[in-house]
Amino acid sequence: MVTTVTSQAARVRTSEQARILAEQSDRHAVTLESLLAVLRSTRLGDQAARQTAIDVAAGALVELRTASDVRENDFLEPVVGAFERLKTDLRPLVRFGQLDVQFVEPPANGRALPGAVALSARAIVRNAVLAFADADDARRVRIQWDCDGLNLLIGIRDDGRGDLHAHDDALRRIAEQVSANDGTFRVASTPGWGSDLTIALPLDPPSASTHSVEEDVDLSDREREILRHLSTGARNAEIAAALRVSPHTVKFHVSKLLRKTGARNRAELAALAR
Structure with a gap:
């Protein structure tokens, strides 16, 4: 606790x-x-x-x-x-x-x-x-x-x-x-x-959750990969190069991760991943 x-x-x-x-x-x-x-x-x-x-x-x-x-x-x-x-x-x-x-x-x-x-x-x-x-x-x-x-x-x-x-x-x-x-x-x-x-x-904040990302969110394999890179502080261009996809694709998946996890920004998303 x-x-x-x-x-x-x-x-x-x-x-x-x-x-x-x-x-x-x-x-x-x-x-x-x-x-x-x-x-x-x-x-x-x-x-x-x-x-x-x-x-x-x-x-x-x-x-x-x-x-x-x-x-x-x-x-x-x-x-x-x-x-x-x-x-x-x-x-x-x-x-x-x-x-x-x-x-x-x-x-x-x-x-x-x-x-x-x-x-x-x-x-x-x-x-x-x-x-x-x-x-x-x-x-x-x-x-x-x-x-x-x-x-x-x-x-x-x-x-x-x-x-x-x-x-x-x-x-x-x-x-x-x-x-x-x-x-x-x-x-x-x-x-x-x-x-x-x-x-x-x-105007009202979403209800808080104490579950981990793995327990609470259904992620695709690609989203898990991007989340793993985000936890290291990598930028979109670095993630795109590592996964051999376009930066636009990375931005799209980051937006989906923000919606799915309820994280308020990339920093909180990275903290959740860690």
């Missing part, structure tokens, strides 16, 4: 560390992209661009210091408040970037979001906007949040080439974040008309 509890505590710590690192990475990416958008803007003179860049950087520093003092996943956040924070995160990028972003407000009476879900939802949308900005083929993006009582529903639509799919490298971070929250992720694309990303994040 002591060993089981210790193992579960280690898994929680590993998962939390991975989540914090991912959240910091997302915030830094948005800040840097916003600074670039400000400095490249043709609507600002040199002095105005310099002052705006300073304001963006200062705001990011305040946000970073505040986040280090508050454990955001320990409380409930009103859905309208979480959405407003998302708009604040993206405001400099939206104002000075090339994307025309439309925000569709969630219902004011929607169920409050657990802090971890609110964090993940904002990170998912930020990653989507960054992916569209990097692709440089979309001009408009529509972001919508809603609640059905059990899930936070996120809809993101762009007017780009319409060639995105669920296993696209540009959407990898989003797929991982959705899997980490035990959610669902669908992509519908129409060539020449754009892509629709539909995401559902459960």
